[in-house]
Amino acid sequence: MKTKKMSSNTLLLIITICLFFVMYGAGCVMYSAKGFTHLQTFLNILINNAGLLCVACGMTCVMLTGGIDISVGSLIALDCMFLAVGMERWGMSGPLLCVLVLVIGIVFGLVQGFCVGYLQIQPFIVTMAGMFFGRGMTAIISTDQVPISNEWFVGLANKKIQIPFGAYTNNKGVLQVPYIRISVVVALLVLIIIFLMLRYTKFGRSLYAVGGNEQSAIMMGLNVPMTKLKAYVLSSFLCSIGGICFCLNTMSGNVQQATGLEMDAIASAVIGGTLLTGGVGNVIGSFFGVLINGTISTLVKTNGKLLSSWSNIAVAALLCFFIVLQSVFAKIKERK
Amino acid sequence: MDNNVVLTMRGITMTFPGVKALDNVDFTLRKGEIHALMGENGAGKSTLIKCLTGINAFEAGEIHVDGINGPVVNHSTLDAQKKGISTVYQEVNLCGNLSVAENLFIGREPRTKIGTIDWKTMIKKSQKIMDDLEMPVNVTQNLEEYSLALQQMIAIARAVDMDCKVLILDEPTSSLDDNEVEKLFRLMRQLRDKGVGIVFVTHFLEQVYAVCDRITVLRNGTLVGEYPIAELPRVKLVAAMMGKDFDDLAAIKTEEQADFSKAEVIIDAKGLSHKGTIKPFDLTIHKGEVVGLTGLLGSGRSELARVIYGADRNQTGTLKVAGKEVNIKSPIDAMNLGMGLLPDDRKEEGIIGDLSVRENIILAMQAKRGMFRLIPMKDQIALADKYIEMLQIKTASRETLIKQLSGGNQQKVILGRWLATDPDFLILDEPTRGIDIGTKTEIQKLVLKLAGEGKSIIFISSEIEEMLRTCSKMEVLRDGQKVGEITENLTQENVMKAIAGGGSNE
Known part of the structure; x- marks a missing residue:
């Protein structure tokens, strides 16, 4: 009785991680001529998806409670537009704007979290309202494409943090040193902090308890409404951090920015083993979900001949695969 | 208060709209005893317990708990828990997706110096609790890996570890088999010997005689009496519960x-x-x-x-x-x-809680006819009334939501549903x-x-x-x-x- 069996959730996580390595390995074999094997290819995936990773971490926390947050895509658009217009038209300082963006995120989350936690409205409806509101506000600020040329922000975006290994010389004979951007550092920090929070804080464990069995959580004396409120605040806050990372990549504000990003975040979480019903999941899984997402689009791009829509189809297939896998495991468990 | 007494309830009275659910009921629980609370459905057992644990508010009467000065009024189960009154229900109120250790300690986890959860201590303490109770459990395993009986015992262990003086077990054995019941009893006796006062609510008469020291009988919201187990043989207990001589089954x-x-x-x-x-x-x-x-x-x-x-x-x-x-x-x-099937899990497979008694009764018949051939309202009412009468379903009206009925009456409604399909x-x-x-x-x-x-x-x-x-x-x-x-x-x-x-x- 004292031996610990491997739970099906751990198995799912292992499958996800293996899948990533298989996919990436396949890319290395198929496209080694196009430079897929260089470390920079992997780092680019991180750079391109730093924003998504932050959002996915928040999304995972919300999904653990059995909820969902579909407002994150438009919140990112709002953040980017606010940064762009703030710096370019209103002449505000970059650092101040970044702080303001984070405040917007917290307020956004407070409102949504209050509705879900204390008013007990369906999270889907609440965050759908948030989604429309965010996109609408973005358009109110400006309907133009607003490029950012603020010196501080451009400096931040172009800052390369070089990695002391994996260097190579390209075919022109120039030494290429692999690098990451500041957004990657931020995103990885977020990942580590949320991972530790989920495991080692009362709030983290409460998220699991609420998603596992809300009634029980109440009976065990947990403050369920507060836990939910905090989850949504965390999601919107992380989303705003993600928004800044995202903006550092796109360097502009645009109403149509980050459409469907919420779905990418949900997909990453699900591929990473988070259950939509709540109570099961981990940010490490979501991290690999994001990487798989990024690898697919990089593979499609590297191929060059495939339509970019193929990456959507690949993600769809993967989602199906994981959902079926989850339900098969659930069935096996029931059988026992 | 008598030194030996851990809980007294005096003159508890409460009314639901139109019904006096409890009328001047007394209840006394002593340290280190297992006390059965008996009565038919609707006798007021659950209501009495809900008054004690703060789910229902009572109108008159006083509750005294050992070690607390003055009358006690609880406003929530959490409130009651803080005063040493814990309840374990038929359905296990724990989280299956968390480890056993967490289920034992959630909300009061041991902390490290920097305020994070101290997993090592938590696991060590939990394992000790389980080992002390001789339960074959690995506390790092998720709760859902264990049988319902063990889960129930873990719920009890949690309650006991939270320094409870009064442990209420509300129909804990309904979904357990004999072997598991015996394990549960062993645990109950162990706790009794440690001085915990246990209130045991059950429908199984044999179980009362197997494990209890004293019986309090309620009928129609009033107290019939409190008896030491030896003075109330089975036939007399049934007679006390029913208020008439035992109809020899x-x-x-x-x-x-x-x-x-x-x-x-x-x-x-x-x-x-x-x-x-x-x-x-x-x-x-x-x-x-x-x-x-x-x-x-x-x-x-x-x-x-x-x-x-x-x-x-x-x-x-x-x-x-x-x-x-x-x-x-x-x-x-x-x-x-x-054919008709009355499923055993009426909560999951049987009743549709948000529909009325009438709608629940005609459900199967409507399904059989197909959804486009609606049964005329007049027939629906006639059918519903027929089965409410025939099965003596205790409900305020035929339009009452079924979830407001007691378990036995819900069961009768479902039986009526199938009888209606003839x-x-x-x-x-x-x-x-x-x-x-x-x-x-x-x-x-x-x-x-x-x-x-x-x-x-x-x-x-x-x-x-x-x-x-x-x-x-x-x-x-x-x-x-x-x-x-x-x-x-x-x-x-x-x-x-x-x-x-x-x-x-x-």
Whole structure:
């Protein structure tokens, strides 16, 4: 009785991680001529998806409670537009704007979290309202494409943090040193902090308890409404951090920015083993979900001949695969 | 307050709209005793407990808890827990997706110096709690990996570890088999010896006599009395609960054993099976016959019935209904063939909580007719009233939501639902679970009456005595396999022998 069996959730996580390595390995074999094997290819995936990773971490926390947050895509658009217009038209300082963006995120989350936690409205409806509101506000600020040329922000975006290994010389004979951007550092920090929070804080464990069995959580004396409120605040806050990372990549504000990003975040979480019903999941899984997402689009791009829509189809297939896998495991468990 | 007393409730009174649920009820619990709270459905047991744990507010009366000055009024279960009153319900109120250790400590986890959860200490402490209670549990494993009985015991362990002085066990044994019940009792006795006062609410009389020291009986919201266990033999207890002399249940069975072998065969199953649950079995049921399925919990009693009914599709074998071979793909086919199934898990599979009593009664009939041929309201009302009357369903009106009814009455509504479809063949899976003895007798009588009208019935129950009274034939199951059939000499001893093993009816 004292031996610990491997739970099906751990198995799912292992499958996800293996899948990533298989996919990436396949890319290395198929496209080694196009430079897929260089470390920079992997780092680019991180750079391109730093924003998504932050959002996915928040999304995972919300999904653990059995909820969902579909407002994150438009919140990112709002953040980017606010940064762009703030710096370019209103002449505000970059650092101040970044702080303001984070405040917007917290307020956004407070409102949504209050509705879900204390008013007990369906999270889907609440965050759908948030989604429309965010996109609408973005358009109110400006309907133009607003490029950012603020010196501080451009400096931040172009800052390369070089990695002391994996260097190579390209075919022109120039030494290429692999690098990451500041957004990657931020995103990885977020990942580590949320991972530790989920495991080692009362709030983290409460998220699991609420998603596992809300009634029980109440009976065990947990403050369920507060836990939910905090989850949504965390999601919107992380989303705003993600928004800044995202903006550092796109360097502009645009109403149509980050459409469907919420779905990418949900997909990453699900591929990473988070259950939509709540109570099961981990940010490490979501991290690999994001990487798989990024690898697919990089593979499609590297191929060059495939339509970019193929990456959507690949993600769809993967989602199906994981959902079926989850339900098969659930069935096996029931059988026992 | 007497030194030995841990809880006193004096003159507790509360009314629900129109009904006096509790009228001047007293209750006293001493340290280190197991105290049964008995009464029929609606006697006020649950209400009394809810007043104590802060779910219901009472209008008059006082509660005193040992160690707390002045009267105690709880506003929530959490409030009650803080004052040392913990409740463990029939449904386990823990989180299956968390480890056992977390379930024991959530909300009060040991912390490290920097305020994070100290997993090491938590696991060590939990393992000690489990080892002390001699429970074979690895605390790092998720709770859902363990059986319901162990989960229940873990819930109790949590309550006890939170320094509870009063432990309320509300029907904790309803979903446990005998072996598991015995384990639970051992735990209860252990806790009693440590000085915990335990309130035990149950419908099983044997269990009361197996484990309790004292009994308080309620009837219709009033106190009948408090008795030491030795002074209240079983018959007197039942009499106290019902307020009348015990209607001798044994008398309801007709004396002459009818011979069904010449009657028309309604169900003729040959080699039916369902992968993973039921091995191939044969079963013949005649018109007007009541067949009992018996076996330990988990031996496949319900599963066998589900296969016949098409809820789990049979993978091998043939089924003849009234002589014709049929292929039942889903329950709707079975219904059209005149079958009905009263499932054992009424919360999950039976009642639709947000519909009224009337709507719940006509549900199956409407499904059978198809959804476009609505039953006229006049007929619906007539039907609902007929079955409310016939089954003596205690409800404020026919439009009351079924979730507001007590468990026994919900069960009757579902029974009414199937009777309304006028089935020839009815499967009753644990129709008397969790309901009081008076209603049980009524349901048993009803089963016999229906059989007398020519309906065939499969009757599944954990109580062998009850089956002996109603069934003319018993099928014995073990590990998903039919291992015997008892048609003659239906006695408890014979049935027990067959269940325990060693062949059929030797």
